[in-house]
């Protein structure tokens with residue numbers, strides 16, 4: 106068969122190039138969610154979280170914006186080393202950088218009125234491997250999926266006319282998500298601690314511990330304070346002091362180190378490892394695997410925690426993720442929030458504490 110004329114050969118090459126460009130462009134567009142605007146992406150989730158603040162706060166975390174950096178170390182226990190070959194359990198002095206924060210998108214939130222308090226940590230083992238954690242004072246998550254969290258976030262965004270969440274949208278969300286009732290009941294009834302130091306912080310998700318023999322155990326962990334619990338009084342809450350928890354933390358650290366036992370709860374075959382909104386039964390075996398020791402605090406504007414992303418999917422050998430899909434969603438959204446705030450800092454955002462604009466709280 107004779108070869109096609111040169112003009113057709115060129116046209117065929119152009120068509121092939123156009124097809125490659127269209128395919129690559131389409132793949133990018135699909136990944137970015139442009140072709141499916143209803144698909145949940147890290148960008149859409151982060152946009153929804155931003156929309157819950159009436160004022161933008163450039164340079165700050167999009168959630169848990171108000172916090173204080175802390176430093177200290179982790180003391181591993183033999184019981185931990187029996188469950189996981191993570192180096193931190195085999196050593197008494199793994200250095201850590203952390204951050205204590207309150208929930209919410211404002212860096213000027215009132216400590217004394219914060220229902221959710223948090224502890225985030227990066228443990229860096231002698232071999233350089235890192236274990237990043239971001240834990241909250243609630244004992245289980247409010248919803249069972251990233252999509253539900255997105256819908257809840259959108260439902261709680263302030264209505265532009267009232268500046269408050271629309272009660273009808275909130276009620277519609279609650280009707281569609283009965284699992285959120287359990288969290289609402291906790292938020293209403295659980296006693297409020299009066300210090301970061303006497304609060305327990307929960308990892309919420311299931312993870313896998315793998316020991317030196319290759320045995321795997323599904324666990325959830327909590328940091329249980331050695332400082333005795335004291336309930337915050339209604340008067341303390343109403344006094345609404347800005348930096349109540351941070352000031353208290355600094356005062357306590359001036360007097361000496363603060364400690365939390367790391368307690369792991371061992372799952373049985375009956376326990377769901379993929380749903381962080383469902384607590385495991387109270388009678389599950391618990392093991393103390395180590396101790397978090399905090400010794401210092403620094404402002405978040407200048408401290409070592411500012412430019413850290415406490416991504417809960419960064420785990421060392423000896424620890425592996427479970428099938429909980431919210432873990433992956435968190436990794437993607439934290440990266441998006443980190444990227445946005447770092448760009449803003451690079452462009453000169455004042456994270457040292459912008460003067461409090463009228464109504465900035």
Ligand code: HEM
Pocket residue numbers: 150154165166167168169172204205206223224225239240241246250251254307308309310381413414415431434435438439442443446
């Ligand atoms: C789909 C679910 C979730 C989303 C979309 C989400 C979103 C975010 C975002 C955007 C940040 C700011 C990250 C940064 O800029 O570095 C953040 C921080 C944080 N989140 Fe979440 N979160 C989710 C679930 C959870 C859960 C289940 C917990 C508790 C186990 C948690 C605990 C924290 C803590 C402690 C911080 C502050 C970390 C720090 O001090 O840097 N989050 N979250």
